[in-house]
Amino acid sequence: MNDQPIHQILCAVRGGPESRETVSYAIDLALETEARLTFFHALDAEFLQYATIGPLSVVYQELMEMGQFTMLILVDRAQRRGVERVDFIVREGNVRKQLRQAAIETKAEVMVLGRPTRSPSRNVFDFTEMEAFSDELAREGNLRLLLVPEG
Amino acid sequence: MTHLRQWGLLLSLAAGLFLCWPRDGRAQAVETAVTPLLIGYIHDTQAQPVIGATVRALADDDTVLAEIETQADGRFAILLPASIPDTITLQIHRAHFQQSEFPLTTDQITTLHQGQPVSLADIELQRRITPAFWAATLIFVIILALIATNRLHNTLASLVGASVIFAISYLGPLLHEDLFIFNFSGALRYVDWNVIFLIMGMMIVIAVVERTGVFQWAAFMAYRISGGRTWLLLPILMLITGVASAFLDNVTTMLLMTPITIQIALSLGLNPLALLMPEVMASNVVGISTLVGTPTNILIGSYAHISFNDFLVNLTPGVLLSLVGLIIYSEVIYRHDLQASSGGISELLLQRLAERGRITQPGHLKKAGVVGLGMILLFVFGEHVHLLPAVTAVMGATALLVWIKPDIEEMIEAVDWTTLVFFITLFICVGAVQEVGLISFIATGIGQLVGTNLVLAMLAVLWLSALLSTVIANIPFTAAMLPVIGFLTGSIPAAQSKALYYCLSVGSAMGGNGSLIGASANMVTAGIAERAGSSLTYAYFLKKGMPALFITVGLAMIWLLLRFL
Numbered sequence: 001m002n003d004q005p006i007h008q009i010l011c012a013v014r015g016g017p018e019s020r021e022t023v024s025y026a027i028d029l030a031l032e033t034e035a036r037l038t039f040f041h042a043l044d045a046e047f048l049q050y051a052t053i054g055p056l057s058v059v060y061q062e063l064m065e066m067g068q069f070t071m072l073i074l075v076d077r078a079q080r081r082g083v084e085r086v087d088f089i090v091r092e093g094n095v096r097k098q099l100r101q102a103a104i105e106t107k108a109e110v111m112v113l114g115r116p117t118r119s120p121s122r123n124v125f126d127f128t129e130m131e132a133f134s135d136e137l138a139r140e141g142n143l144r145l146l147l148v149p150e151g
Numbered sequence: 152m153t154h155l156r157q158w159g160l161l162l163s164l165a166a167g168l169f170l171c172w173p174r175d176g177r178a179q180a181v182e183t184a185v186t187p188l189l190i191g192y193i194h195d196t197q198a199q200p201v202i203g204a205t206v207r208a209l210a211d212d213d214t215v216l217a218e219i220e221t222q223a224d225g226r227f228a229i230l231l232p233a234s235i236p237d238t239i240t241l242q243i244h245r246a247h248f249q250q251s252e253f254p255l256t257t258d259q260i261t262t263l264h265q266g267q268p269v270s271l272a273d274i275e276l277q278r279r280i281t282p283a284f285w286a287a288t289l290i291f292v293i294i295l296a297l298i299a300t301n302r303l304h305n306t307l308a309s310l311v312g313a314s315v316i317f318a319i320s321y322l323g324p325l326l327h328e329d330l331f332i333f334n335f336s337g338a339l340r341y342v343d344w345n346v347i348f349l350i351m352g353m354m355i356v357i358a359v360v361e362r363t364g365v366f367q368w369a370a371f372m373a374y375r376i377s378g379g380r381t382w383l384l385l386p387i388l389m390l391i392t393g394v395a396s397a398f399l400d401n402v403t404t405m406l407l408m409t410p411i412t413i414q415i416a417l418s419l420g421l422n423p424l425a426l427l428m429p430e431v432m433a434s435n436v437v438g439i440s441t442l443v444g445t446p447t448n449i450l451i452g453s454y455a456h457i458s459f460n461d462f463l464v465n466l467t468p469g470v471l472l473s474l475v476g477l478i479i480y481s482e483v484i485y486r487h488d489l490q491a492s493s494g495g496i497s498e499l500l501l502q503r504l505a506e507r508g509r510i511t512q513p514g515h516l517k518k519a520g521v522v523g524l525g526m527i528l529l530f531v532f533g534e535h536v537h538l539l540p541a542v543t544a545v546m547g548a549t550a551l552l553v554w555i556k557p558d559i560e561e562m563i564e565a566v567d568w569t570t571l572v573f574f575i576t577l578f579i580c581v582g583a584v585q586e587v588g589l590i591s592f593i594a595t596g597i598g599q600l601v602g603t604n605l606v607l608a609m610l611a612v613l614w615l616s617a618l619l620s621t622v623i624a625n626i627p628f629t630a631a632m633l634p635v636i637g638f639l640t641g642s643i644p645a646a647q648s649k650a651l652y653y654c655l656s657v658g659s660a661m662g663g664n665g666s667l668i669g670a671s672a673n674m675v676t677a678g679i680a681e682r683a684g685s686s687l688t689y690a691y692f693l694k695k696g697m698p699a700l701f702i703t704v705g706l707a708m709i710w711l712l713l714r715f716l
Contacts, residue, residue, distance in 0.1 A: 016413075016684025017422055043682060058361050059406045063682060065507060066410035069500075070683055073417050076500060 004142075006033040010108035012040040012099055015070030019114060022148040026112040027078050029146075036085040038106050039074045041067045042098040043090070064090060096133060103143055111137065115147040187231040187263035189255075191271035193221050193243060197591055197598075197638040200225025201276050203337065204245035210236045235263045241271075246331055247283065247587050248276040281329035284587040286319050291584045291631075298624045299668060305624065306573040313338075313576040316583045333586050341582025342575055345453040345541045346446075350574065351566055352544025353443055356526070357399050358565030359551050360519050364511035366395065366407040371508020374415050381421060381489040385429055386478045388412060392430045393437030393474060397444045398523070401434045401672040408434075409679040411507065418500050423685045425488035428692075429481035431676045432664045432699050436477055439660040440470040442530065442540055446574075447629040447659045452540065454633045455640075455652045459530035459540060465653050469710030473661065473703035480702050484695060515555055522551045574626075581630045590631065594638035605645040609711060612636065613654040617704045620662025621669045621697075629659045650715035657707045665700040667692040 011026035013019035023039075030037035043063050071088035078086040089106075091098040103111060134145040189208065193201045206227050208216040216239065221227045231239075239260060243251040251274065259269045290312050297308040316332055323330025369391045377384035388408075395404045408430060416423035438444040442452045442459040451457060482489075510516055526547035533543055552562060584590055601608040612632075619628060636655050640646045663670030667677055667689045673696075677687035 014682060014684030016417070016680075018684045018686060059410075062367075062407065062410040063679065066413055066679070066683060069414045069503060069507070070417060072503060073500060 004109065006035045006109045008106050008108040009033070009035050009037045009110045009112060010040055010103055010106055011037060011074075011112040012042070012102075013074070013114065015039075015041060015067070015074060022112060022114040023074055023077065025146070025148045027081050027083055029110070029112065030078065030083045030086070031081065035110075036087075037078055037083050038086075038102075038108070039071045039078075039088040040099065040102050041071050041088070041090045042095040043067050043092045044095050060092075064092065100137070103137065108143060110144050110146060112146045112148060115149045187233075187235055187266060188268035189229045189231065189241070189263075189271060190227070190268055191229075191274055192224075192226050193245075193274045193276060194225055195248070195276055195278065195591060197594055198641055199591075199634075199638070201245055201248065202340070204243055204248070204276065207242040207244070209240045209242055211238045231263060235260065239263075243274065243276065245276060246329075246333075247278060247281060249279045251276055278588040278591055281587065282327055283319070283323070283330050283332045284589065286323070286330060287316065287332050287583040287587045288589050290315050290319075291580055291589070294580055295623055295627060298627065299622060301668075304569075306569045306576070309573055309576040309580055309627070313579040316580065332583050337586070338579045338582055341585065342578040343450070343453050345539055346449050346578075347571055347574055348541035349443070349449050349453070349544045350446065351571060352541065352546075352548040353400070354566045354570075355548035355562060356519070356523065356544070356551060357403050358562055359515060359555060359557065360399070360523075361403065361407055362512060363516040363519065364509060365516055366404075367411045367508050368510050369395075370408060370411040370415060371504060374504070374508075379419065379492075381419060381425075381492045382482060384415070384419075385426060385481060385485070385489065388426055389429050389433035389474070389478055389481065393433040396434040396438035397440045399444075401438045401445060401670065402675055404434055404438075405431055405672040405676045406679070409676050410683075413680065413683045413685070414504060414507065417683075418504060419492045421492045422488045423680060423683065424687060424691070425485040427676055427680055427685070427687065428695050429477070429485070431670075431672055432477055432481070432696065432703075433474060434672050435663045435670050436473050436661055436703050437470055439656050440467040443544070445656075445660055446626050448656055449540075450626070450629050450633065451652050451656050454637070455649055457649060457652060458534040460534065461649075462656075463531075465649075465714060466656065469657065469707040469714070472710055473706045476702045476706045477699060480699055484698075515557075518554050519551060522547050522554065525550070577627055577630055581627065584631065585634050590634045591638075594635040597635060598639060598642055601639070601643070603643050603645075605643055605650065606712065606716065608639055608643055608646060609650055609654050609715070610708070612639070612651050613658045613704065613708055613711070616655050616658030617662035617700060618665070620659045621665030621700070624668075625659040625663055625670065629655060632659075648715050650711065653711060653715075657704065657711065661703045661707060662700060664696045664703065665693070666696060669696075 006029075009026055009030055011023065013022050026037060026039075029035070043060075067090040068088075071090055075086050075088055089102050091102065099111075102108075137143045137145055191206070193204050193206075195201055200221070200223070202221055202223055202225060204221045204225075204227075205218060206221065206229055207218045208229055208231055210216055216236070217229050217231050219227050219229045237260065239255045240252055241255065255263075255269070259271075262269050294308050294312040297303045297311075298305050302308075303311070317335070317338070319330055320332040320334060323332075370388065373384060373387040373391055377387055392404060392408050395408070409427060412426050412430060413423045415421075416426050439448055440462065442448055442457070442462045448462060452459075452462065526543055529538060529543040529546070530540060533540070552559065581590075597608075597611065601611055616628065616632065632655055636651045639651055640649065643651075660670075663673065667673050667687070673687075673692065677692070680687045
């Protein structure tokens, strides 16, 4: 880390077991820097187009609820670890776009993300996209991207 | 004014009388009595009636004396002119069959001269492979591949297939006469409207039920009853999912159960897949215990006239046996995950979970319960008055809409028209391969393999459909297999109990557990799990699901053999 003080950390995760390492890293960083920690979750429900039968409006609502609940669990976890200033954001739509928007809104200096894995289906971004996204964020503002290898 | 009305009434009665009066009735009766009539029945090599075959009676000089088409039951009755020539040849023409000609015997001609009807011996038409055969087969294989690989949405794939079939049927003959598959009205003959209306009715009922929060409530109750004991939570959730799947569509059940299950799992510090995999497998297994539980059962029930009761009596015990096996298997393979649960949950999360797990529309749920009970009674007892399940579903849906008075626009939107279009166009695509003879050739091939041995036929249908369902979408697969099973049922004396249809039901549904793409419910579960950071990959599903397939199909097989042998 450089010497610039960190006041806001944005941790973008899906929230399940695969996010454990990323979340732990973000919590450690928040404890170390005493920065506010905001967990971020974006719901991209494009996959529902393959549901031949389905109550889509109800399911969208359910997925949003699930996203909020998952983030609430992370907030609970961070609080138990001693992070005092912690909250979350849940958005719907294109993950990349929503993530940029959240970074601007929260004025985060650091964004913590899970590093892309070899399994493409598990990634929101692949390696190339991640690099492009990182450059994009660096160009647009004073925001550093920290990638955490998943467990 | 009164006079005018009276005159109007009189005129109406007179018109009615005129329309109903048997005009030339007497003359017609006399003519019928003396007009020579040829009666016959045409079938294919599988003893199935040949519909729409053109039957021509030709004189010596090939003059057409009379012409008629066979009816839906393959029968025809051809009226000949009063003056009968000494030689008559019957010519039978039907697309995708070899043209057949045979002369009437002297005795038959004499009988006709006497003005008596002649009943011909049954006529068997032989199939022939035409360019249309290859075109329809190729289109069908491409549709299956597009659906299996998700390259196109199911509905779009089958819609494209049906459109190409029509294009070939109407434009192809300009290039080659034998590129004709069937015309529009011929295609509509293959659409099973009983299936369409049954699915539509059930969709409306589901649309009401899903908004009541009953799924979330049931899942939360499972959590409460288990008291955090994950080994107990697992079978309770499987049972809830199974029972819901028996009456509702599996995809809908999993769409609603997955988010709340993930929340419960994460609250308990559990790997969500340890609950989701058993749930979706239970959904695929228990869904077939009723007629309305899966689209494949709806297809089978309508085609083979298998009632709601028949499914309950002939399949449910086997399904319960499979479920017990599946629960034990799930407890064993997920024992480490279940033991690894942290067990603790903060008050805040518990409160939030309780808020999520409550009935949001109790009034609607009560009404839906009453109507649902009425529908079940009609499904069970309706067969005594020949009440079709589709009629029950439409009546139930209407009753619910009238009673609850929801926003009708919203309810109509809740009907998944995309799915209904999928079914209609799929019926047309399957109809095309049936029309050109592909299904007939497959049926003959399987028939030659199994002979008249019911056990062999049951095992072949059960395991073949189970294994193929892991890679082929089970709805088009089942739709294509139905005429094959129909042929086998007709050719194996002991199969009249419809045992093979039950084997198809079990195989095509439980086979869905063998791979991620084996069932739509698997795909949506994986999609939601992915959004919550739990990857349900193809390899993972195969590893956990394939043994489950062998266990559940194996147990169901034991029941089916005990039941039908």
